[in-house]
Structure formats: C-alpha cells, structure tokens
Amino acid sequence: MDKALHIENLSKSFASMPAVKNLSFDIEQGEIFGLLGPNGAGKSTTINMVSGITRIDSGSISAFGFDNRSHYRQTRRMLGVVHQEIVIDNFFTVAQALSLHAGYYGVEDDPLWRQELIDRLDLGPHLAKVMIKLSGGMKRRFMIAKALIHRPRLLILDEPTAGVDVELRHSLWDFVREINRNGTTILLTTHYLEEAEQMCDRIAIMNHGELVALEPTRELVRRLSRRTLKLWLDSPLESIPTELETYHPRLEGNGRQLILCLPTDSGVSELLHQLSSLHLGIKDFETDQSGLEDVFLQLTRSGGDS
Amino acid sequence: MSGSNGQGVYKPWLPFTTLLRKEVLRFWRVASQTLLTPIITASLYLFVFGATLGERISVLEGFNYAQFVIPGLILMGVINNSFANCSSSLFMSRYLGGIVDLLVTPVSPPQFILAYTLAAMLRGTLVGLVIWMISTLFADLPWTSPLLAILMALLASVLFAQFGLIAAIFAKNFDTLSMYTNFLLLPLIYLGGVFYPISILPAPWNSL
Structure with a gap:
C-alpha cells in the first residue's frame, strides 16, 4: 500500500538560510501524524512544500504514490489543507465559498456532503454571512469545511486550534478523530502538546529544520520521559x-x-x-x-x- | 458522518470554469464599483467633451469631436477595467491571504492566467459596450471596420489584463500597485490619443 505521504531528503532555504534540512519521513494511510517543533523549526515550510505553496529546493514529496511536482494535480486533489493563517475572502458567503471550493478541486459540489459538513461544524446559521462577519472560531470551522469539501484522503491541519477556546478545540478534535475513523489520514501541527499526545499515533519533532525524533507517541514519551x-x-x-x-x-x-x-x-x-x-x-x-x-x-x- | 474519503469524478476543466465563475461573480457582486462607476465616468467625459466642449472644438481629421473621442473613451474603459479587474483581484487575494486557497488546488498556471484574463476581458468589454450604447445618444459613429475595431478592443483587453496580472504579482503594497496605474495607464490615456489626435503632439511624443 502506498504511503499517504512520503518525504525524502527534503531541503529548503530562504535567502541562503536553511529552513528545512534533508528531511525524510513517511505517513501511513489512516494514521494521525503529529509534526511538532518550536517556532521556526520548519514545520510550516514543510507543510507548504507538501501542499504546493512553497517550491522544493531538493528532495521529493509524494502523496499516495504520486510525486507532488510531476503529478501535482493528482496529489493536490488528495490533499485538504487548513492553513495556519486565517484566509479571508469577503466577496462570498460561506455557502457560496464552499460550493466554489469543491470546483477548484475538479469535483462537482455534492450538496449532501456539503450539508453534512455544515451540520457537523455548526455552520448552518452562518451560511449567508461573509467571512469577516464570522467569529474567530467560526472562521476556523469554515476553513476546515473548505479543506474537506472535496473529500481529501490526507487532511493537513497546520495549527488549526491556534487562538481557539477550549470547548471549540475539543469539538474540533472530536471531529478530526471522526473523519480519521472514516478513513482520512491526518497530518497536524499544534502547539498544544497534550493534545498531540492524546491525538497522534506517531509524532515527529523538528528543530532547526531537522528531524530530531520520530516514533509512535507512547514509545516516544516512554523512552524519553x-x-x-x-x-x-x-x-x-x-x-x-x-x-x-x-x-x-x-x-x-x-x-x-x-x-x-x-x-x-x-x-x-x-x-x-x-x-x-x-x-x-x-x-x-x-x-x-x-x-x-x-x-x-x-x-x-x-x-x-x- | 457518511465518510469523508471518496472523491467524485475528476473533471479537468472544472477548476478553470470554477475560477472563471468566481472571478466573474466577484466583480458582479460589487458591480456599483466595477461596472457602474467606470460607466458614469465615461458618460461624464461624453457629456463634457462630446456634447458641451466638443461643439466648440474644431472638426478633427474629417470627424466632429464627439465622433473622435467616443472610440477612445470606449477603449479607455476596456483597458482600464481589464487592468483593474486582474490587478485588484489578484493583489487583494495576495494581500488577504486568499491566494493560498488557490495555490493548493489542482488549478494549473495556464488555467489560472486564462480564468483571470477572461474575467477581466468580460468586465472590460461590458464597460466598453455600455459606453458605446450611451455614446449613441451623443453621436453616430461611422463604422467602416467594425470587426477590426472589436478585435482591437479584445486584443487591448487581453494585453492590459496581462499587465494587471504582472502588476498584482510584483506589487508589494497598495502604493506600488497604484504606481502601475499612474505611470502606465494614465500616460497611455493622456498621450495615447484618447482626447486628441497624436499628430498634434510635439516631437518626440507624436512619433512614439
């Protein structure tokens, strides 16, 4: 079975400052994988290279067997990305944006699936609002709904609960566990280490652009704590x-x-x-x-x- | 939950048509700014230069002044709006971060450029069309080569849509974006023969 994500010897520098150095790891299909590290460790750069936002200097990334440069259409269709920064588009309502977003991925908007996401993420009362009218938590929920609207096989969550209150955080993690049980592989970064410990099957820790640990969560904690x-x-x-x-x-x-x-x-x-x-x-x-x-x-x- | 994992049939052109639809909806949603404002501006020009001052300006190259200025105003509308549609949409997308939502999708670079260009052309030609319709109130245009005129308007629209994309890609902030308008579009409008024949300009401007 192809790996959900295969990263090999990945490197990236910005103005000759290395951000990611010779990074290699795999994510198995169906797992919840945590990518942790302090600020500036290279997590978001790695995620941006996986999702296609940032160009790769050297090395390779493949998702479900497809190289993300030579077969970028195939890989991007299989990825859903929740960005760390809140993305704002004030021209469209929540309902319109969700409908459009499926089309960007080359799949017809599925009203049943869209409604299911709306219900699960409690977006129903906010469908007619433009994004600027949503609260911070609702904006996060909306971004998650957008990332899932084309039914990705790998969902990438880059700090999805940053600045989100405790109750919403818990409900979002319950939701992530549920979609994982339904077959979606999860790659997440978070600063809430307790959550990573509870959520992730395996954890990779990055520091200064390098991988410093990669183990099943329990083994990592047992070995090093x-x-x-x-x-x-x-x-x-x-x-x-x-x-x-x-x-x-x-x-x-x-x-x-x-x-x-x-x-x-x-x-x-x-x-x-x-x-x-x-x-x-x-x-x-x-x-x-x-x-x-x-x-x-x-x-x-x-x-x-x- | 019915299952998040099970994509529908992939349609290769759907990313392009969706982006095109989004770009058209974008300017349509704010039609008072994107369509109505340029039309009112052009109508004022028509009124001032066509109906009021135009009668006092001598006939140029065999046409009355209104007949001379109308094609220029139409093309000015087409060019300005083609440029503005691409530059403002893409720059705002970069500025507010919405561009990353597109960059992670399977929309290919040619599809991206084509969708932005076609939406800009639609806005530009819509404005041009309405200006032409209003201009019929002020003067009759002697159409000698209508197809050539339409082709020219479309080509100008494509060209300035590309300038708009380039400006939006390279602009670092709103100031640098407005520099493209001030240093590219305004000189072309005022030195390019919209309001007078370029033959009356002093050298070297008349031969540029």
Whole structure:
C-alpha cells in the first residue's frame, strides 16, 4: 500500500538560510501524524512544500504514490489543507465559498456532503454571512469545511486550534478523530502538546529544520520521559548517599526533600530495597511522570541529540 | 458522518470554469464599483467633451469631436477595467491571504492566467459596450471596420489584463500597485490619443 505521504531528503532555504534540512519521513494511510517543533523549526515550510505553496529546493514529496511536482494535480486533489493563517475572502458567503471550493478541486459540489459538513461544524446559521462577519472560531470551522469539501484522503491541519477556546478545540478534535475513523489520514501541527499526545499515533519533532525524533507517541514519551520520586524525610540529609547516584538525586527544602529520577521502563523494587537499607526515615512520597511537553523541551533544547 | 474519503469524478476543466465563475461573480457582486462607476465616468467625459466642449472644438481629421473621442473613451474603459479587474483581484487575494486557497488546488498556471484574463476581458468589454450604447445618444459613429475595431478592443483587453496580472504579482503594497496605474495607464490615456489626435503632439511624443 502506498504511503499517504512520503518525504525524502527534503531541503529548503530562504535567502541562503536553511529552513528545512534533508528531511525524510513517511505517513501511513489512516494514521494521525503529529509534526511538532518550536517556532521556526520548519514545520510550516514543510507543510507548504507538501501542499504546493512553497517550491522544493531538493528532495521529493509524494502523496499516495504520486510525486507532488510531476503529478501535482493528482496529489493536490488528495490533499485538504487548513492553513495556519486565517484566509479571508469577503466577496462570498460561506455557502457560496464552499460550493466554489469543491470546483477548484475538479469535483462537482455534492450538496449532501456539503450539508453534512455544515451540520457537523455548526455552520448552518452562518451560511449567508461573509467571512469577516464570522467569529474567530467560526472562521476556523469554515476553513476546515473548505479543506474537506472535496473529500481529501490526507487532511493537513497546520495549527488549526491556534487562538481557539477550549470547548471549540475539543469539538474540533472530536471531529478530526471522526473523519480519521472514516478513513482520512491526518497530518497536524499544534502547539498544544497534550493534545498531540492524546491525538497522534506517531509524532515527529523538528528543530532547526531537522528531524530530531520520530516514533509512535507512547514509545516516544516512554523512552524519553522520566518518572520522578519525591521523598519527604523525617530529618534533613547533609549529603546524598552514593548508592542513589544512578537516580540523579537532588536535595531540596533544606535537605528534607530528596528527588530521584527513574527511567520509565525500569522497575522500582531495587530502589525500594536500597531506600529501605539506607534507613532514611521517609515521612511521605510523591511520584510524577513527565509527558510529551518535557520530551519536547528535552529534544528541542538539547539540539536534537536523542 | 457518511465518510469523508471518496472523491467524485475528476473533471479537468472544472477548476478553470470554477475560477472563471468566481472571478466573474466577484466583480458582479460589487458591480456599483466595477461596472457602474467606470460607466458614469465615461458618460461624464461624453457629456463634457462630446456634447458641451466638443461643439466648440474644431472638426478633427474629417470627424466632429464627439465622433473622435467616443472610440477612445470606449477603449479607455476596456483597458482600464481589464487592468483593474486582474490587478485588484489578484493583489487583494495576495494581500488577504486568499491566494493560498488557490495555490493548493489542482488549478494549473495556464488555467489560472486564462480564468483571470477572461474575467477581466468580460468586465472590460461590458464597460466598453455600455459606453458605446450611451455614446449613441451623443453621436453616430461611422463604422467602416467594425470587426477590426472589436478585435482591437479584445486584443487591448487581453494585453492590459496581462499587465494587471504582472502588476498584482510584483506589487508589494497598495502604493506600488497604484504606481502601475499612474505611470502606465494614465500616460497611455493622456498621450495615447484618447482626447486628441497624436499628430498634434510635439516631437518626440507624436512619433512614439
């Protein structure tokens, strides 16, 4: 089966400043794929090259087996793009714009599908409005409806929930999950890492135009995140016992709090045994596990050395 | 949800016809600006130069002044509006970001140019046609080569639609866009023989 998206050795520079460097990854059909990275990492440049807005310097992109330069009509028909910036066209109402948008993709406007999108995205009361009259959230919904009107096989969502309130964000993600269940592959970028962790099957993290991580979300979090064990002690410690060095210990609270880091995939029996033999006088304890946000910061601050 | 994944039959010319329809609808929706305003402007010219001042200006090259100025005003309407349709539509699309909605679609570059050009030609020729109809109130035109005149108007429309596209592509802001109007269209109108025969211009302008 062809990959939904195949990117190979992709590079792009702007005025000799590299924005994307030798990027390669695949997206399988039917998955929700997250492309994350700090501002300026090259995510939007990559998405713009995939969707055909930005020219490719070197490398190649193919969608469902079609090269996006030599077969751009085929690939673009299969892509739906929700841009990061809100696109404004004040000449047409929501209804007119949706109808026209299907035609740009070479397919006849399907009134049933259009109505379904209108209903699911609650655009019904706003059909006669021009875009400038819509609220920020409605503009986002309208952009998603436009991107789906030709029934794309790969939906690209570039920061679709930026500046959107919590309730709308949740309803949009529910909708994205639903269309994914119906067979549409999703490529999304978001700054809400918690959402990416919940939504995405796999995550790629970019930094300075390069790929610094690409793994199934759970594995990425498990491999790179750390569990922390915080111990409240009866009496303050003056120095950390050498037996605990492997757990990267540190003391806080005038020596009354001992914090130990545990790799996520290791057991705790050895540690418990050591703590017991050290007779530290433990009053209380607390555990914490870092999530994607910590993994993200770890990867992007360290320059991608994972 | 019935399923988002299952495209209809692809029609290769539909992107072009849709873009053309959109461009025509665009100027039609704001017809008071795009059609009515140039027609009123041209009608004022006709009234001032054709009916009022024209009677005091001597007959030029065998025609009365109204007969002389009407073809120029028609062509001025065609040229101005062909240029303005392309330049304003494409520039606004770039300025407001709507252009990316088109760039991600299968609309090919030739289809893109053709759709913008044909819409501009339609607006230009509509304005020209109405100006000609109004001009019949002021003077009878002695049509010696009507097909050639129509062909010339259409070719001028195509040419200035392309100038409009070029201006919209290269303009960085509204000021630079208006420079194309001020430094390209206005000199052509005032030095190009719309209001007087170019033979009466001093050298070197009369031979340019």
